[in-house]
Amino acid sequence: MEVTLKVKRFNPEAESKEPYFQEYSLEVEDYVTVLDALIKVREEVDGSLALRCSCRAAICGSCSMRVNGHAKLACNTKITDVAPTDRHVTVEPMGNLPVVKDLVSDMKPFWDRVRAVQPWLQPEGPEPEEEYIAPGEDMLHLTGVMSCIMCGACSSDCTVLEVDRNFLGPAALAKAYRFVGDPRDDADKDRLGKYSQYGGIWDCTRCMECVQVCPKGVAPMDRIMALRDKAMEAGFTNNNGARHTDAFSDLVKHSGRLDELRLPMRTFSMFDIQAMIGMIPVALRALRRGKAPSPFHKSIPGAENVRRIFNRAEREK
């Protein structure tokens, strides 16, 4: 079959430093992957095309790139799956990272974030004579997150990293969960305190891009949500994120539905005068347009049933 690859190119040594798209049309077998086609371009059509790959079997995580706008491992993405009818595939380097050349990204910011979560075991007490032993069943919940191959796909498409490079990002936070959840690690409290700060677990928007693009089913966002729960349980509640979750829960428990007036009021710390003042123009604009939530919040009929479900779930937990 004939395919057309539209590849985003960039050469730092060229006269023009502007990235541009170049199209390659080539004949390939029906079963080929995007990586197969790119390698064919490099070997048979244009030797100047730069890309990074190694295992070609979705194990090493080297060939992450954007295929038709979304981060994927090029080696386990069949062309017929991403372009079933028109056979046109757009290939770009990963997002949220500097580009070295063409499809090769500079992974340094990615590794810096992973390093920042201290991704190593920190046990306390005397070192055992042999290895640290953990019961198998205590490690089972970590098998999903341990499938991470550090390909960076999640971070490429993370919507928060797009606006804030200070965010630790999904891969690093999933790795953080891997150690908080490890029964041999004794630094949970210290870790959860650090992850609760600006740039950490509460900055995630829950947009699920990372869950969608992860080629290994790690579901980084779910790990970030688990870290939020653990952080709150460990007492790190003096931040807007934890207050927001707690207030949301309390308000729905009380009336069965959200009270949009009280939610922001309870999210800000009572000492955060600046945040309160910042909301005034927004509230005034809403009032002027007749769309401010009513101060007289009504419960849903049968709200007592919702409260009973809350009480039961809280007891069970």
Next chain:
Amino acid sequence: MKYAFFPGCVSRGGCPELYPSAVSVCERLGLELEVMEGASCTGAGVLQEKNQKLGDTLNARTFAMAEAMGLPIMTICSTCQGAMSQAHKRLTDDPEYTAEINVALAEEGLEFKNTVVVKHLLWILVEDIGLENLKGYVTRPLSGMKVAPFYGCYIIRPTSALGFDEHPEREDSLERVIEILGADVVDFRGKTKCCGFPILTINEANSVAMVANHTMDAKDLGADAMVTPCPLCHLNLDGFQPAAAASKRTKIDLPILHLPQMVGLAMGMDPKSMGLNKHIISTGKLLTKVAVEA
């Protein structure tokens, strides 16, 4: 066609213009609605951070209520749709989990039997009414209007929970609806991204930066308006657009429409009755463009 209507909290709270516009558009389309007054909040993913089983129980309760009514559920919020779809997947994937949750529901005489269908109005327009039929209702085509779609995360991810395998048309349903109403689609990368609303009170700078990026990108590509099936996205893209413009020291002025408002406009309905005068970013210029008096 009759639906158990799940309006969600925001359509009667922060976006009070959404509820009446959805109801009147459904009436015009011949969709009969029975409002689920006793259904609770879906948890919106927030409650689930703390206790996923609690969130799933609340949604199973809503499902059981609709099953007892013998009706499919209609949502008008991407976030409600997603929170319900995710809960539905966890329940259907694990019968033991469902049995545990049904113990809690039994106290109220309810049982989740796994017969419920949960559909956003957007999907109902495409799948139940059909685009060709919908075209038949258009009396004032939105010709010349350039509209940028903005989905809201929960109605497009994760695809595994949202029935995209059985309904691949859900992937570009909003673009198809824009086209059938006579408007031009402004395709832009931000259409499937986050609006920033979930972190508005946690990291306002990041949240507002997202609003700025999406609205400015769409505007640069010539959009006259943006349309969204999610009231939470609307709250941020409309309500915080002035802050976004100020942060970039520029003007944006991109009206943000709720999905039913756009459909209603094309069906010749009165803009005021659909609350088009209740937006933070004025829709006045836009309405002039489609020759409607504001």
